[in-house]
Amino acid sequence: MQSEVRDGPSARRQQVLQLLRVSETPMRVAALAERLGVHSNTVRYHLSALEEDGRVERVPSVVAGRGRPEARYRVVPDPGRGDRRYELLASILIGSLGAGVHAREAAKRAGMAWGRRHAERSDGEDLNPIERLVAYLGEVGFAPHRTEARIIELHNCPFREVFDEQGDVVCAVHAGLMRGTLDSWGADTIGTDLEPLVRPGVCRVRLASTGVAA
Numbered sequence: 001m002q003s004e005v006r007d008g009p010s011a012r013r014q015q016v017l018q019l020l021r022v023s024e025t026p027m028r029v030a031a032l033a034e035r036l037g038v039h040s041n042t043v044r045y046h047l048s049a050l051e052e053d054g055r056v057e058r059v060p061s062v063v064a065g066r067g068r069p070e071a072r073y074r075v076v077p078d079p080g081r082g083d084r085r086y087e088l089l090a091s092i093l094i095g096s097l098g099a100g101v102h103a104r105e106a107a108k109r110a111g112m113a114w115g116r117r118h119a120e121r122s123d124g125e126d127l128n129p130i131e132r133l134v135a136y137l138g139e140v141g142f143a144p145h146r147t148e149a150r151i152i153e154l155h156n157c158p159f160r161e162v163f164d165e166q167g168d169v170v171c172a173v174h175a176g177l178m179r180g181t182l183d184s185w186g187a188d189t190i191g192t193d194l195e196p197l198v199r200p201g202v203c204r205v206r207l208a209s210t211g212v213a214a
Contacts, residue, residue, distance in 0.1 A: 012036070012038070012042070012046055013046045013049060013050060015036055016032060016036070016043060016046045016047065016050065017050060017055060017056070017075065019032055019035055019036070020032075020056060020073060020074055020075045021075050023074075025072075025074075026059040026072035026073055026074040027072055027073055028070055028071075028073075029043050029047065029070075029073075032047075032073075047073055051073075054076060055075065055076055056073050056075055056076060057073070057074060057076050058071045058072070058073060059071070059072045059073070059074055060072075087162060090162045091161070091162050091165060094107070094165070094166050094169055094173075095165070095166070097169055099166070099169070103166075103168075103169050103172075104168055104169055104172040105172070107169045107170070107173045107176065108173070108175055108176035108179070110173060110176060111172065111173040111174060111175065111176025111177040111179070111180060112176040112177070112179050112183070113180060114176075114177060114180065115176065115177040115178065115179065115180025115182075115184065116180040116181070116183060116184045117180075118181075119136065119180065119181040119184035119185060120184060122135065122139055122181075124136070129182060129185050129186075129187035129190060130150070130190070130207060132185060133152070133178065133181060133182060133207075134146050134152055136181055137152065137154065140158065140177075141158035142154040142156055142157070142158065143155040143156035144205075150206060150208065151205070151206055151207070152204070152205040152207070153198075153202055153203070153204050153205075154202065154203045154204070154205065155201065155202055156201075157170075157203065159174070167196060171194055171196050171203075174194060175192060175194045178194070179192060189209060190207055190209060191207065191208045191209070192205060192206070192207060193206040193207075193208070
């Protein structure tokens with residue numbers, strides 16, 4: 001057991017876990033012990049701890065004839081690991097809207113609904129609606145810069161990956177988001193006009209007082 005003392009139980013346990021991860025099929029205790037050059041009881045000790053932690057599970061072997069089947073072990077898939085592809089989900093959902101006027105209208109309604117639901121969570125209750133809109137656009141990732149009293153330039157699009165596929169629908173979502181946000185703050189007389197890509201990487205929002213509910 002000198003090797004076990006030198007390496008430590010945690011290091012040996014990680015070796016057992018790694019062998020199970022790279023194996024295409026569940027492994028027997030004897031096979032693990034042979035690969036690691038340790039006694040089978042040492043492997044059983046670590047497998048028991050890993051099983052208790054929910055990191056590995058037993059898979060009974062199917063054997064012909066008499067005798068108790070020898071257990072095999074495999075890693076329990078961890079749903080908390082792996083790549084996240086939110087842009088793929090967004091692309092699928094945006095694509096489901098189709099194209100044309102009806103798609104843009106549906107996208108704008110979705111943006112408005114989201115804006116209304118989430119606007120109250122934003123900071124800036126002591127700001128006027130335009131100042132608060134600038135702050136909110138910053139919170140959600142648009143990197144806004146107010147160049148004039150009623151002009152906001154946006155230096156980042158958090159929807160950029162999907163914009164490259166269906167820019168008009170994505171812009172409709174953004175326009176709806178601003179509309180819903182302002183409505184939620186009682187600023188429904190402020191009109192918004194979104195101008196996509198007025199120069200590379202920059203979109204522009206023009207705000208106007210309509211005098212009537214937008």
